[in-house]
Amino acid sequence: MSITYQARQFFDGEKMHDNATVTVEGNQVLSLAPQPGAQMIHLDGLLAPGFVDVQVNGGGGALFNTDTSIEGLSRIREAHSRFGTTAMTPTLITDDIGRIETAAEAMAGAIEQQLPGILGIHFEGPHLSKPKKGIHREKFIRCITDAELAQFCRQDLGKVIVTLAPENVPADIIAELVSQGVHVCLGHSDADAETVMAALEAGATGFTHLYNAMSALTSRAPGMVGAAMADESSYAGLIVDLYHVHPLSARAAIRAKGTDRMMLVTDAMAHVGSDKSALPFFDTVIQREGDKLTIEDGTLAGSALDMASAVRNSHLHLGLPLTDCLQMAALTPARYLGLEHKLGKLLPGYQADMVLLNDQQQVEKCWIGGQPV
Numbered sequence: 001m002s003i004t005y006q007a008r009q010f011f012d013g014e015k016m017h018d019n020a021t022v023t024v025e026g027n028q029v030l031s032l033a034p035q036p037g038a039q040m041i042h043l044d045g046l047l048a049p050g051f052v053d054v055q056v057n058g059g060g061g062a063l064f065n066t067d068t069s070i071e072g073l074s075r076i077r078e079a080h081s082r083f084g085t086t087a088m089t090p091t092l093i094t095d096d097i098g099r100i101e102t103a104a105e106a107m108a109g110a111i112e113q114q115l116p117g118i119l120g121i122h123f124e125g126p127h128l129s130k131p132k133k134g135i136h137r138e139k140f141i142r143c144i145t146d147a148e149l150a151q152f153c154r155q156d157l158g159k160v161i162v163t164l165a166p167e168n169v170p171a172d173i174i175a176e177l178v179s180q181g182v183h184v185c186l187g188h189s190d191a192d193a194e195t196v197m198a199a200l201e202a203g204a205t206g207f208t209h210l211y212n213a214m215s216a217l218t219s220r221a222p223g224m225v226g227a228a229m230a231d232e233s234s235y236a237g238l239i240v241d242l243y244h245v246h247p248l249s250a251r252a253a254i255r256a257k258g259t260d261r262m263m264l265v266t267d268a269m270a271h272v273g274s275d276k277s278a279l280p281f282f283d284t285v286i287q288r289e290g291d292k293l294t295i296e297d298g299t300l301a302g303s304a305l306d307m308a309s310a311v312r313n314s315h316l317h318l319g320l321p322l323t324d325c326l327q328m329a330a331l332t333p334a335r336y337l338g339l340e341h342k343l344g345k346l347l348p349g350y351q352a353d354m355v356l357l358n359d360q361q362q363v364e365k366c367w368i369g370g371q372p373v
Contacts, residue, residue: 001025001038001039002023002024002025002030002035002037002038002039003023003024003025003038003039003040003041003370004021004022004023004024004034004035004038004039004040004041005021005022005023005024005041005042005043005047005354006019006020006021006034006040006041006042006043007019007020007021007022007043007045007046007047007356008043008044008045008046009045009046009047010022010046010047010048010346011046011047011048011049011323011326011346012032012049012345012346012347013048013049013326013327013330013331013344013345013346013347013350014327014331014345015323016322016323020032021033021034022047022346022354023035023038024352024367024370025370026370027351027352027369027370027371028348028349028350028351028352028370029346029347029348029349029350029351029352030348031348032347032348043356045356045357045358045359045364046356046357046358046359047346047354047355047356048326048330048346048354048355048356048357049326049330049331049343049344049345049346049350049353049354049355050084050085050086050087050330050343050353050354050355050366050367050368051083051084051085051086051087051264051307051308051311051329051330051355052085052086052087052088052119052329052330052333052334052337052339052343052344053080053085053087053088053089053265053266053268053307053333054088054089054122054161054237054263054265054333054336054337055089055091055122055124055208055209055237055265055266055267056076056080056085056088056089056090056091056265056266056267056268057090057091057092057093057124057267057268057269057270057302058076058268058269058270058271058272059075059076059077059078059079059080059268059270059272059273059274060075060076060078060079060270060272060273060274061075061079061270061271061273061274061276061279062075062076062079062270063269063270063279063281064076064090064091064092064093064103065092065093065095065099065103065282066280068092068099068102068103068105068106069106070106070109070110070113070115072106073090073106073107073110073115073118074115076088076090077090077115077116077117077118078273078373079272079273079274080266080268080272080273080306080307081117081366081368081373082273082306082363082366083272083273083306083307083308083309083363084306084307084308084311084329084355084357084363084366085117085266085306085307085366086117086353086354086355086366086367086368086373087117087118087119087334087339087343087353087368088117088118088119089119089120089121089122089158089159089161089337090107090118090121090122091121091122091123091124091267092121092122092123092124093124093125093135093136094124094125094126094128094133094136094137094140094141095125095126095137095140096140097147097148097151100123100126100148100151101151103121104121104151104154104157107120107121107157107158108154108156108157110158111156111157111158112156116368116369116371116373117368117373118158119158119159119337119339120157120158120159120160120161120337121157121158121159121160121161122160122161122162122163123151123152123160123161123162123163124136124163124187124188124208125140125141125163125164125188126140126141126142126148127141127142127143127144127148127164127165127168127169128141128163128164128165128168128187128188128189129141129165129167129168129188129189129190129191131190132165132188132189132190132213132214132215133188133213134188134212134213134299134300135281135286135295135299135300135301135302136188137282137283143168144164144168144169144173149173149176149177152177152180152182153176153177153180153181153182155180155181159183159337159338159339160181160182160183161182161183161184161185161206162177162182162183162184162185163185163186163187163188163208164184164185164186164187164189165186165187165188165189165190165191166186166189166191166195166196166198166199166204167189167190167191167192167195168189169199171198171199171201171202172202174199174202174203174204175202175203177203178202178203178204178205179203183205183206183336183337184199184203184204184205184206185204185205185206185207185208185237186199186200186204186206186207186208186214186224186228187207187208187209187213187214187224188208188213188214189213189214189215189224190214190215191215191223191224192215192221192223193221193222193223193224193226193227196223196224196227196228197227197231200227200231200233200234204234205233205234205235205336206234206235206236206237206336207224207228207234207235207236207237208237209237209238209239209244209265209267210225210228210229210236210237210238210245210253210262211225211238211244211245211249211253212239212244212245212300214228217229228257229252229253229256229257230256232261233261234261235257235261235262235263235332235335235336236253236257236261236262236263237263237264237265237267238250238253238254238262238263238264238265238328239265239266239267239303239305239310240264240305240310240313240314240317240318241291241292241303241304241305241309241310241313242313242317243291243292243300243303244267244300244303247317247318250314250318251318251319251320254318254320254324254328259320259324259327259328259332260327260332260335261332262328262332263328263329263332263333263336264307264310264311264314264325264328264329264333265310265333266303266305266306266307266310267302267303267305268302268303268304268305268306269281269286269293269301269302269303269304270286271286271288271293271304272304272305272306273306276288277289281295281301284296286301286302288304291303291304291305291309292304307329308355308357308361308362308363310325310329311325311326311329311361312325312360312361312362314328315361322361327344330343330344330345331343331344331345332344351369352367352369352370353366353367353368353369354366354367355367
């Protein structure tokens with residue numbers, strides 16, 4: 001049965017429309033016009049493509065590292081769908097090889113079962129820079145081995161992202177990962193700009209949480225930040241929670257990269273969608289105060305950000321047009337993953353992943369594959 005939604009405002013992924021319709025049949029958008037016999041539903045708000053988050057560590061009280069199961073993945077997805085995220089790559093933080101293998105098995109099961117909203121897996125580490133480790137546990141940071149390569153290059157994990165420090169992973173290994181379909185992101189790195197550019201030449205295409213845990217931009221040493229902002233073809237994730245990056249720095253980066261290369265990400269921990277303020281993380285505890293997460297020494301520990309808040313912050317605090325913010329939350333990450341033909345737009349043939357926002361950019365409802373969640 002077809003359903004025609006008539007929305008007061010409608011963003012198709014590229015353009016904004018007033019009093020527009022979108023007809024959904026099954027899990028896809030059928031038409032942008034009413035169809036004979038279709039059920040008509042009126043929506044008082046803004047209907048937009050569902051958000052795509054390529055860096056989400058946890059939600060609903062579950063952290064992927066400590067709940068590497070299909071049930072844990074479902075719990076994380078359910079928590080974030082309340083905030084408009086309809087597709088994600090759950091992220092495994094630096095851990096031992098056993099945990100990497102267990103997480104990969106869980107993801108393979110989720111992909112086989114076509115778990116709604118799960119696109120694949122993001123391995124953030126363990127091949128990082130110790131000086132830029134952030135909250136990643138130093139005891140697990142190590143050189144890459146055949147054991148990790150075997151997991152990263154599996155062909156049953158959906159979309160695979162690997163964040164690594166290019167000063168610790170040779171360019172030929174980066175090229176090998178890329179040849180196996182892995183999306184290589186650079187981050188948690190103290191590399192100089194020349195090393196970063198060599199990694200990009202080898203096939204790396206992204207930067208993980210721009211500015212944070214990477215060599216800074218200065219006048220005579222561009223660092224990873226400068227290389228990322230100067231490169232026109234790569235993508236970058238940005239945490240717009242107003243703690244990780246100053247609004248002026250965020251605006252400068254978006255102006256440099258463009259909204260077609262900058263992705264809003266949450267870097268969310270288990271706190272999102274949970275009423276608990278303190279949750280365990282390896283041998284420490286991550287404490288939530290307001291919307292800020294820290295460990296005992298005050299180090300930022302991921303975020304309590306959700307994608308709707310990232311959109312709202314970008315619009316209200318960075319002063320960006322709402323259409324740009326929505327694009328950075330949906331179409332740009334979909335394009336980064338090579339899914340721009342399927343996600344990030346609400347046009348005929350696209351998956352009916354949708355979010356309904358009110359005038360304050362709060363989520364009223366969302367759908368994954370045409371099904372309300």
